Amino acid sequence: MNWDWSAVADFTPRFWDGLLVTLQVLVLGSLIAFTLGLVWAAGFRAGSRLVRWPVHVVTEFIRTTPLLVQLFFLFFVLPEWGVQFSALTTGTLAIGLHYSTYTAQVYRAGIDAVPAGQWEAATALSLPAHRTWLTVILPQALRRIAPALGNYVIAMLKDTPLLAGISVLEMLQQSRLESAETFQYTEPLTVVGVAFVLIAYPASLLVRTLERRLAH
Amino acid sequence: MTAGLWQNWILPGIWITIQLLAGSAALGALVAFTVGMARTHRSPAVRFLAGLYTEVFRGVSALILMFWLFFVLPPLIGWQLVPMWAAILALGLSYGAYGAEIVRGGLNAVPVAQREAGVALSFTPWQRMRHVMLPQAVPEMIPSFCNLLIELLKGTALVSLLGVGDVSFAAYLVRLATQQSAGIYTVTLVIYALLALVVTRSMKAWEKKAKAGLGVGVK
Numbered sequence: 254m255n256w257d258w259s260a261v262a263d264f265t266p267r268f269w270d271g272l273l274v275t276l277q278v279l280v281l282g283s284l285i286a287f288t289l290g291l292v293w294a295a296g297f298r299a300g301s302r303l304v305r306w307p308v309h310v311v312t313e314f315i316r317t318t319p320l321l322v323q324l325f326f327l328f329f330v331l332p333e334w335g336v337q338f339s340a341l342t343t344g345t346l347a348i349g350l351h352y353s354t355y356t357a358q359v360y361r362a363g364i365d366a367v368p369a370g371q372w373e374a375a376t377a378l379s380l381p382a383h384r385t386w387l388t389v390i391l392p393q394a395l396r397r398i399a400p401a402l403g404n405y406v407i408a409m410l411k412d413t414p415l416l417a418g419i420s421v422l423e424m425l426q427q428s429r430l431e432s433a434e435t436f437q438y439t440e441p442l443t444v445v446g447v448a449f450v451l452i453a454y455p456a457s458l459l460v461r462t463l464e465r466r467l468a469h
Numbered sequence: 470m471t472a473g474l475w476q477n478w479i480l481p482g483i484w485i486t487i488q489l490l491a492g493s494a495a496l497g498a499l500v501a502f503t504v505g506m507a508r509t510h511r512s513p514a515v516r517f518l519a520g521l522y523t524e525v526f527r528g529v530s531a532l533i534l535m536f537w538l539f540f541v542l543p544p545l546i547g548w549q550l551v552p553m554w555a556a557i558l559a560l561g562l563s564y565g566a567y568g569a570e571i572v573r574g575g576l577n578a579v580p581v582a583q584r585e586a587g588v589a590l591s592f593t594p595w596q597r598m599r600h601v602m603l604p605q606a607v608p609e610m611i612p613s614f615c616n617l618l619i620e621l622l623k624g625t626a627l628v629s630l631l632g633v634g635d636v637s638f639a640a641y642l643v644r645l646a647t648q649q650s651a652g653i654y655t656v657t658l659v660i661y662a663l664l665a666l667v668v669t670r671s672m673k674a675w676e677k678k679a680k681a682g683l684g685v686g687v688k
Contacts, residue, residue, distance in 0.1 A: 443537065
């Protein structure tokens with residue numbers, strides 16, 4: 254079987270549509286993961302064991318179960334409970350929720366790495382809790398964890414094809430639709446695979462540069 | 470859920486998931502150690518090829534690779550892979566690339582003096598690897614391998630999209646048969662969480678044993 258460039262050309266419009274959806278999921282999913290992760294991380298540090306323990310169990314459960322099954326769970330079970338979301342919304346929520354449990358661990362490590370003297374200084378200056386967090390702890394923690402968060406964004410990018418399982422029109426699903434119409438499987442799928450490497454590799458170089466910059 | 474559904478779909482599904490995990494973990498470990506050790510090889514060409522492998526297979530999504538092995542490779546090379554093998558190959562190759570980074574990191578963390586001592590004793594590179602580097606590096610790699618194994622376990626769910634009858638696929642069939650989703654998907658998630666717990670516990674036990682052999686405690 255030979256490589257057919259005209260099939261690549263035919264696939265191009267769909268490819269761009271798919272790429273747009275993939276990036277949309279990635280951006281919105283990252284925002285959810287970053288914010289929700291912070292909520293979990295705050296839960297890890299809560300004073301009461303009644304908060305810490307459930308947060309720990311829930312995040313551990315989400316982190317050790319497959320995203321694909323979580324996608325199906327949200328996609329099929331939410332409507333049974335009377336919540337109707339589009340496939341795209343469900344997918345974005347699921348991926349954001351899944352990765353929030355990873356970013357929570359990253360935040361936790363970052364916050365733990367802030368020297369105890371900083372906390373003590375904030376207490377000595379009798380800063381209110383929100384000032385302590387927003388102006389003392391988080392700016393120092395975020396600097397350390399930016400590369401780790403970047404790595405999880407790349408991991409999220411590589412998990413977006415899973416959304417094809419619930420018929421979101423991202424790159425993989427677009428290539429499947431194209432193949433179903435034209436019976437050409439080689440070109441669309443290969444284009445999508447190459448696209449992932451072309452996006453993920455420069456992104457990982459970027460993260461590595463960031464890591465080197467922030468280390469000093 | 471009736472007993473029939475458990476007996477005919479879910480339990481065999483769990484067994485398939487375990488087989489997939491074992492198969493791709495074995496292949497992944499082979500790839501990880503081969504590529505990871507190649508990245509510390511003295512020839513730049515070998516190091517470059519190993520680096521290229523890691524970047525490509527870490528860059529491409531495991532699901533895309535699986536589809537590619539399943540739909541694109543057969544017409545190109547003229548033979549078809551059984552879905553189960555395509556799945557194990559895709560999972561092993563891509564998670565092996567992540568593992569290679571762990572192996573590289575572990576080998577780099579061994580103090581340089583140890584390698585130099587191996588040179589001073591005129592060990593061959595292979596003897597140095599086998600008797601000096603690996604015994605010290607492997608126990609340090611175990612926690613990272615444990616995380617990767619959990620990722621791999623979650624990755625096995627992807628095969629259900631190719632129609633391999635793992636526990637996720639069984640959940641899909643049960644949903645179609647019973648027209649109810651909440652129960653079966655909750656059960657499926659719990660099954661994965663329990664499998665993950667077993668993996669974590671066994672890796673912890675192994676880590677403890679391996680580090681005891683080195684005279685290092687586990688944190």
